Amino acid sequence: xxxxxxxxxxxxxxxxxxxxxxxxxxxxxxxxxxxxxxxxxxxxxxxxxxxxxxxxxxxxxxxxxxxxxxxxxxxxxxxxxxxxxxxxxxxxxxxxxxxxxxxxxxxxxxxxxxxxxxxxxxxxxxxxxxxxxxxxxxxxxxxxxxxxxxxxxxxxxxxxxxxxxxxxxxxxxxxxxxxxxxxxxxxxxxxxxxxxxxxxxxxxxxxxxxxxxxxxxxxxxxxxxxxxxxxxxxx
Numbered sequence: 001x002x003x004x005x006x007x008x009x010x011x012x013x014x015x016x017x018x019x020x021x022x023x024x025x026x027x028x029x030x031x032x033x034x035x036x037x038x039x040x041x042x043x044x045x046x047x048x049x050x051x052x053x054x055x056x057x058x059x060x061x062x063x064x065x066x067x068x069x070x071x072x073x074x075x076x077x078x079x080x081x082x083x084x085x086x087x088x089x090x091x092x093x094x095x096x097x098x099x100x101x102x103x104x105x106x107x108x109x110x111x112x113x114x115x116x117x118x119x120x121x122x123x124x125x126x127x128x129x130x131x132x133x134x135x136x137x138x139x140x141x142x143x144x145x146x147x148x149x150x151x152x153x154x155x156x157x158x159x160x161x162x163x164x165x166x167x168x169x170x171x172x173x174x175x176x177x178x179x180x181x182x183x184x185x186x187x188x189x190x191x192x193x194x195x196x197x198x199x200x201x202x203x204x205x206x207x208x209x210x211x212x213x214x215x216x217x218x219x220x221x222x223x224x225x226x227x228x229x230x231x232x233x234x235x
Contacts, residue, residue, distance in 0.1 A: 018163035050119030128169035
């Protein structure tokens with residue numbers, strides 16, 4: 001296999017609703033926030049881990065392919081493709097070429113080659129940071145939530161979740177390696193990003209958190225991305 005090209009997809013991630021990607025509480029305080037967002041240890045600014053985007057894009061592509069039912073909730077591997085044929089196998093192999101295979105797959109994994117895609121962590125955009133400072137906007141918010149007793153009609157189990165507010169902007173970057181004849185993977189990666197736009201990133205997506213919008217820098221990629229309809233019926 002020969003590396004022929006590296007394509008970088010750059011742009012912005014704009015939050016359409018509050019985003020919560022947990023950072024783990026290092027210290028518990030009475031009356032404090034139950035679930036904090038992940039922050040850079042030096043600046044204490046929120047950021048989006050590349051691993052969060054990668055994991056969600058992969059899971060959405062696996063779900064769309066119909067292969068998630070064969071994996072028992074675990075990441076797709078070559079052994080899950082045993083007996084799979086046609087378009088579904090093609091999609092499975094694309095997923096493994098993009099995101100990599102398990103070492104347990106042995107020599108068969110070598111035929112697909114190494115992981116092609118690399119997601120960078122997404123820091124706050126410099127322009128957004130300047131706007132937030134000028135307008136004295138908070139970089140995070142705390143949202144209170146509870147459950148409702150359906151019979152008594154009273155709120156129970158209050159909790160406080162930290163979120164990054166809607167309209168916050170992050171820098172986004174992902175690189176894609178082309179090995180030999182990998183030209184089909186760029187559109188498939190863009191398809192995964194479009195699925196993420198249609199779904200949600202981070203926790204509590206079913207409660208409206210994590211809605212995002214990608215704004216890609218390259219005009220050609222932006223047009224290709226806009227034209228993708230990953231769930232459009234074939235034929």
